[in-house]
Amino acid sequence: MANNKRTIVITGAGAGIGAAVAKHFVALGDNVILLDINAQSLADTAQTLGSDKVTTHVLDVADKSSVLKVFASIEKIDVLVNNAGVEHIPTPMHLVSDEMLDKNLNINVKGLWWCMQQALHKMLAQGQGNIINIASVAGLRSAPMIAAYSATKHAVIGITKSAAVEYARKNIRINAVCPSFIDTDMVRRTLSLMDETGQRAIVGANPMKRLGEVDEIANAIVWLASNESSFMTGHTMTLDGGMTA
Numbered sequence: 001m002a003n004n005k006r007t008i009v010i011t012g013a014g015a016g017i018g019a020a021v022a023k024h025f026v027a028l029g030d031n032v033i034l035l036d037i038n039a040q041s042l043a044d045t046a047q048t049l050g051s052d053k054v055t056t057h058v059l060d061v062a063d064k065s066s067v068l069k070v071f072a073s074i075e076k077i078d079v080l081v082n083n084a085g086v087e088h089i090p091t092p093m094h095l096v097s098d099e100m101l102d103k104n105l106n107i108n109v110k111g112l113w114w115c116m117q118q119a120l121h122k123m124l125a126q127g128q129g130n131i132i133n134i135a136s137v138a139g140l141r142s143a144p145m146i147a148a149y150s151a152t153k154h155a156v157i158g159i160t161k162s163a164a165v166e167y168a169r170k171n172i173r174i175n176a177v178c179p180s181f182i183d184t185d186m187v188r189r190t191l192s193l194m195d196e197t198g199q200r201a202i203v204g205a206n207p208m209k210r211l212g213e214v215d216e217i218a219n220a221i222v223w224l225a226s227n228e229s230s231f232m233t234g235h236t237m238t239l240d241g242g243m244t245a
């Protein structure tokens, strides 16, 4: 009865939060489709999860024609977890290069936008769907030294809210999650550029004085994807150890 299973599409699923989200949906018995620009980490994650339990496509979400091609090959999408994203090296805003800005906008905003558009076409035809966009606390408040990243995450929240209202009557729910610093390669890359004081400031940036775990984000995403959250749309769920409290 494979067709009765939910199909979950996750972008940036080769590592970090995306791979953890994939693990949780595989455990629930869903059809899980992993998309990532990095063929090796995609293959490694698929092997860890069980290659017979997942489908993989190498995809750069910032390449629109590839997004159209990959999404056209997917029969149905019950849940899209729009997770692929990149950071940039901490840099004062006046020194952020156009390349850094473009890379962040192209992946974090345009890539997310194109994946959403393709998913929405299918969800409208299906008569139901659920989209979860990964924003950040950097989309809710100031994020000094990562202004370009912060701009993209504010955009993700704007897209989430507007689209949630547009499609609320179409049985499509759209929410965002806003993590603070989570223990992934992304944060490890940033920490590796800092001295001990800077590292302590990042790890201790919330009242819990620790980094978040990928499973703590994945659990919230699984709940948002379930009927348990059926009256929630256009919401930005903050998962930050109390950082923004």
Ligand SMILES: NC(=O)c1ccc[n+]([C@@H]2O[C@H](COP(=O)([O-])OP(=O)(O)OC[C@H]3O[C@@H](n4cnc5c(N)ncnc54)[C@H](O)[C@@H]3O)[C@@H](O)[C@H]2O)c1
Binding pocket: 011, 012, 013, 014, 015, 016, 017, 018, 035, 036, 037, 038, 041, 059, 060, 061, 062, 083, 084, 085, 086, 087, 107, 111, 134, 135, 136, 137, 178, 179, 180, 181, 182, 183, 184, 185, 186, 187
């Ligand atoms: N880690 C954190 O502290 C944190 C906090 C807030 C929000 N986020 C957001 O969560 C999401 C996942 O972050 P993470 O920490 O797991 O990052 P990560 O760097 O550990 O993993 C990101 C994954 O996305 C893939 N990816 C990168 N560019 C891509 C592209 N163009 N197309 C397809 N795949 C691509 C990478 O290959 C990688 O597998 C991102 O959107 C990030 O902005 C992370």
